[in-house]
Amino acid sequence: MPRPALKEERREQILQAFERCVARYGIEGATLERIAEEASLARALIRHNVGNRDDLVLALIERFFAHSDNQWAALTEALPEKNKTKALIEYLFDSRYSDSQQVLITEALIAGGAQDKQLAKRLRDWIDQSLDVIADIIRQDFQEAASDRVEACAAGILGIYFNVDSFALIGDMSRLRGASRAAALTLVDNLEKGVNR
Structure with missing residues (x-):
């Protein structure tokens, strides 16, 4: 029995290999043979060390949501005291912070959610949670803004971010990234104008 x-x-080695395989081949294409080869371990x-295929998928899902929670926590903690929303946008649309493997895993999980109702529910909750985080950041800057306008601004920023990040997988998308950043800032400017009327 191993120490x-x-x-x-070994578990971490296998789960990292599984994530790389899912990013490359999708959940269904990440076979045990491919995982073993990627991890340089016997099948x-x-x-x-991890269990059967269902155990691998469950571990992938748990790691994905834990990673996302950690990213949001670190990001919100790093935001400045003032102008948090604009700082958030600068971060979200900076290509240096784009993680292509996480984007591919996200897309694989979304595709898997089409067949798995529990996963679909968790993904919807994850989107709602992401929307809540962005809305909370906006509310800190625009305390007088109507709740529905804050929600609309947050949804716009999140939707634009997901769109541009998904296209980043095909190469340099600096034009789209820059225009998307400007579009997100326009949403914030419109919210600010509505508050200052």
């Missing part, structure tokens, strides 16, 4: 530290190290070690 606990080695088992945990039997996958089952021994």
Whole structure:
């Protein structure tokens, strides 16, 4: 029986390999053979250290949501005291912070959600949570703004962000990224004008 530290190290190695395979081949295409090859381990070690295919998928889903939660927490903590919304937009539309593997995993999970009602529900909750985080940031800057306008602005920013990040997978999208950033800032400017009337 392997030492606990080695088992945990192997588990992490396998889960990282699984994530790379999902990003490359999708959930269905991430076969145990491909995972074993990517992890440079025998296939039997996958089952021994993580479990069966369902266990792998469940671990992928849990890691995805934990990663997202950690990213939102770190981002909101790093925002300045004032002008948080514009700082958020600068971060979201900066290509240096785009993670192509996470984008591909997101797309694979969304595709999987079409067949899995529980996953679909978790993804909808994740979108709602992301929308709440952005709306809360906006509310800190625009405390007098009507709730429905804040929600609309947050939805616009989130939708534009997801759109441009998904296209980043095909190469340099600096023109779209710049125009998308400007579009998100326009939403904030319109919200600000409505508050200052």
